Amino acid sequence: MVLKSFASPEWRLDKPIHTERPVKVICIGAGASGLQLAYKLQKHVSGFSLTVYEKNPEVSGTWYENKYPGCACDVLSHNYTWSFEPKTDWSGLYPASQEIYTYFNDFADKYGLRQYIKTQHQVVGARWTGSGWNVSIKDLTTGETVNDTCDVLVNAGGVLNNWKWPDVSGLDKYKGTLLHTANWDEAVDLKGKTVGLIGNGSSGIQILPAIQPLAEKITVFMRRPTWVSPLPGFEGRQYTDEEKRRFAEEPGHLLAYRRNAERGNSSILPVFIKGTDANNNIRDYMLKAMEEKLAGNKELEEKLIPTFALGCRRLTPGTGYLEALGEPNVQVVFSGVTEVTEQGCKCEDGTEHQVPDVLICATGFDASYRPRFPIVAGNKNLQDVWAQDPESYLGLAAADFPNYLMMLGPNSPVGTGALLIPIEAQVDYIVKMIDHWQTHNIRSFTPDAAAVRDFVAHKDQFMTKTVWADPCKSWYKSGSSKDKITALWPGSNLHYLETIRQVRFEDWKFEYEGNRFTYLGNGKSQTETNPDADFAYYVREEDDDLPLARNKMTRIINKTGSVIVAEGTGEGVLLAGI
Template structure:
């Protein structure tokens, strides 16, 4: 007997319309995004096979990797969890990296997601075969590389997890202890040590207040200014026992609190337009707070407070305790980039030399270029080359000419204009819809049309020209691109993104079909209803029209609960 392929037209012609065929999915990365994809597939898709390859020993991605003192999220803790999965016992307003790791680790356990995950396995290459992907995976415990196959490949590897040493001559000459915030050695004791700290990005801003009370002296090397200060009402602090009791025990209290904070998170887009009242007022507030905390230290004010770019050009961080630490007597600030590392310290661009004989810490971040860290090849194209300068995605979800390849938090995703994790949820939902469409039709391959990608990028670039992100600041939002294009951010708010991708625009995609006839999925003439013994064959006969709205905006009003909120609350902690 000859078995018919699940993809073959002959197999489909014997089945009812929209019969699901099995689908094999490989996901790269078991951080927050990979875990969310596994959860969504398990919840929504039938007949799927999933394997998630994770290079680390544990899940949770960057929250497993980053363990430096003071490491935390700069989003309020009760709003840095899945929309449907609250956590009642956060210790304070900003969750620590250990707490966040525990949250995602527990999420994996609660929903049985570990069955899909292979840790200590790193994807090192992928090649499109014409109908699927051959994926090369290195077992990091044995060093052996094997080939796995899938119908659909999802890259959930993230952007802020490929740490790098700074490109500074002489790093290998340093005789003291050399550390990077993303590869922290917890055995190193900083008590009483003379320490150098390179960088004033998010990790450096979090680290300094944690190490300043321990070290004999800390020399902070800054290449440029930054807007740093918590917004009023969002200063970092621990929750009281009474607050935690109410979160855990009072029905509706935590939900109301989370929604209050989220409304504030979702109202910040106007701040990012150049020359607007919203940006000017926010700048005035931030300027006042920074000057108050720098306590009249004019040199610090002149070196740290930006004058050449607007508030928001670089991602600003709450920075709880950072400015206060800078003015302490055991902290020296050097407003000159490190030109060379010596055996005992650092030489700076202004010619000065600074001894830091004990410990030198590089808080210099990640390679945020979006260029894949391994070859992804389709035909004659390697995505490493295509995205080497200006990574151009389709709505942060896919790349032209790379079939059956989808991304979470790809270029121009919603990562800076509102809550992040709901954007990840929306992207996972979109991927589920694409997988379902592939399963229920005789599709061999799908990829975004190149013209659609070009049009999206043109719209994005036009939008970005009006924002503060286009100001002349160094920012990982620009991904090191050749023309300083904004490659990290979505051109709009997070709520804007949710509406943009809620429905799949199939007209933007190119599909190829098994057997050449796209209508083979119609099958043997029967509906799914007729083959389901539990279904009502007269389900559409009713006493009243109870249909949900068919028009997009009417449906949106139901989804966003229009009419249920009078006078939206702000960002306070009430």
């Protein structure tokens, strides 16, 4: 709650310009995004109060929740870190979920972020009061609902966090053990069991090779083809002790390795543009590699290899997946499941397949972006507004919902490179908005509805030239082949970083408490509040200013001229971000 002495902007009249007022922030979720927000508020902002409400017993979000066999990230391990927080001892090329959980858990401990976090507290509603947010939170340990208030509400609840069962009848009839990959029971033993596996998205592709050696028989149900990106020589590759020693001990070695791979991450946009050499060449490579991995099984080739463009659905490295499909104990059923019975699954052709012991649903998440709880401002509920087409401002905010910011909102860059770097950029943007609120007598800020419409129109036009617009069913389109592309940014990761580096205040509507110029205060500068500051700091022997123009400043930020040959490692160029 804002202190009463700060309720009126008049207190600023006897303070220097840009005096910060206290700000209270509530963040929903302590996954990667919530932890990064806590870190940067602690580092950059004065006079803030932060509470991060997390529904799980631990931090790390999806990497705490997803514990199924084979669960891993499909981005190179050394590029799935914060830009400033490398990890020298990743075990291998692709990080397993437990290692990633440890990385974020250690990050929270290292920087003392747990002081802001309340675990097992789930936000169930939020309402704008006209000057702040009333937030309802359910204490999952007691079942009690409590209320809290804040000036700024940040939703860092994640994109792939709200897992879903398959849309079929009879799940409650199944007599065996029913599992979802995102709610895995580690006590379940699959040895010698007859198992059903529904789905061939990323989770299904990862889990099959991990459980195939254990089960007596696995029946894999898949409705549609998918591109799998197998890369000979890199499957299951583990770092040697010598490699890890060099990462840890040789100055600059790990930094060079990470940057080299990241150049591959930052160069993959042409892969997703229709008709480019990059897309055609990698498609040809993937086609040949998949055919080789399927070892002449013409039925699998015909039904598993897509006709839609490579990249229309998110690719996954798929280590061992194609080989597992051809193992004697694996049966592949190319038919959608329409009903779950007591002993198995009935498919579209009416055939019932017996999988009496364990049924695993690798059926993904609700990626519709529709909030899981009411977020109400005035007479509008964001659940209703986004029921069909979620439309955001640059993935960060929603029109008509004041002082509400989000991480990884609709059309954030989730498909063109490692995700953590854009998360950092989004947090930087949010910190700038909070700082602006603190140093001015602003009551509320919200993106202008016209700016949101224009952004969405530009996004839709851009997407027509991408492979994502091909007729494939993908969570990029909220799961439908006909829906608009709601998950992806219209450009590269670097494009996004440059887009949101500076706040376009002209795209925002601000409401003020009293005279907007009250922030000018008592006529004194912040410099004059620091007796050890140089009151003549602007008197110099030469003009050493940084560039004022955007593009010249960008050349300094991106270290133009520092790279002679920007070649990928092979690992980075071929794998990163796809």
